[in-house]
Amino acid sequence: MTTIGFIGLGVMGAPMAANLVGAGYDVIGYNRSRGRVDALVAKGGRAASSVAEAVRGAEVVITMLPDSPDVEQVVMGEDGVLHHAQAGTLLVDASTIRPDVSRAIAQACRARGVRALDAPVSGGEAGAIEGTLSIMVGGDPADFDAAHEVLRAVGSTIVHVGPAGAGQTVKAANQLIVAGTLELLAEALVFLSAHGVDLASAVEVLGGGLAGSAVLQRKAPAMLDRRFEPGFRVDLHHKDLGIVLDAARAAGVAIPLGAHVADLLASLRAQGGGQLDHSALLLQVEKLSGEDNELAPNRAASR
Known part of the structure; x- marks a missing residue:
């Protein structure tokens, strides 16, 4: 069973994480407000009390955060994803952020042996709940292939659109x-x-x-x-x-x-x-x- 660390359980992230649980994945959720984490646990997920706890041992890490500074801090900041992810981990950022920030994150990930995709989504809350999101993915084609099965649990239109930053x-x-x-x-x-x-x-x-x-x-x-x-x-x-x-x-x-x-x-x-x-x-x-x-x-x- 693939273990997925899911960081950011907001309006979009919560139903996406729930759909991953429903698809049979072992999902460890982290959110700043504990109530969102408890709701995921009630649906069969696991709870993390920190980014570190969500990332350790996860083969895939998905971030769904509000803005570019949030993703930079969670991924590249002190005690962030890159501080705890093992080599070969696949980071999928589903947030909507600046393309140049996605490119910088991909470069930082490569330096740490972590694979990175920018995979923003469209379809709104309804699409997230229904698992019918459109997902536009930037990054290495081999990493896209590796992530495709996971993304199928949350989206119905999943397209590789180019190198890092292209998804954004x-x-x-x-x-x-x-x-x-x-x-x-x-x-x-x-x-x-x-x-x-x-x-x-x-x-x-x-x-x-x-x-x-x-x-x-x-x-x-x-x-x-x-x-x-x-x-x-x-x-x-x-x-x-x-x-x-x-x-x-x-x-x-x-x-x-x-x-x-x-x-x-x-x-x-x-x-x-x-x-x-x-x-x-x-x-x-x-x-x-x-x-x-x-x-x-x-x-x-x-x-």
Whole structure:
């Protein structure tokens, strides 16, 4: 039985770790808040009280953490993964971080005899629960082959996209597309509402045409019900678009629409919407259209 150390049992990490347990892996979970670890133990996993305890003896270590500094600290910091991992351990970072940081981590891993993959995921909390995530993987092809069976327990679309850092670059593009689609969906709903169209019927027919997308399918129902409990927080998408903008600037490419959506997300966050789901871009479009709303989840529809 493969032993997997799983570090970071948040909204995405917890169901991913649970699916690995369900697939028959020996999963040792670590999280800063103990309640998340206890929940994994209740599902058949094992508990670790530190990064060191999660890593020792693990053949695979998976990290799912909020941002680049978190991954750098957990992997390369004092008493981090590289301090305790045995030679040949496979490190799979499923976090969404800067591509240059992933490349630096891969280099540090090679120096310690540890194999590293950057394997960010897309599909949101629902995809994590269902085990249907899309996983874009950067790193050595042989290491990808070694990790593929493990990744199959958490994802349904698993693709090697290039060397170290390539997975994070593709994830940045993913976040660019999702943000742009969410913004246009929000604008469409406000537009349709202003013309008195039945929104549920409109969403149904739009979903069957070229405008249909996973974003529309997964996010439109909650937007219509004005439910903005976070599946993916505005704070995190704001961070991700910062990665996109930095990477685009470094490459010398223009992303004018992406930059505009990044500004809209930043404004939504500045108004107190950081903890809402990113579909709360709907509230931002309503404000820009002259509607008086509040950045609060579960507000009853005003029309």
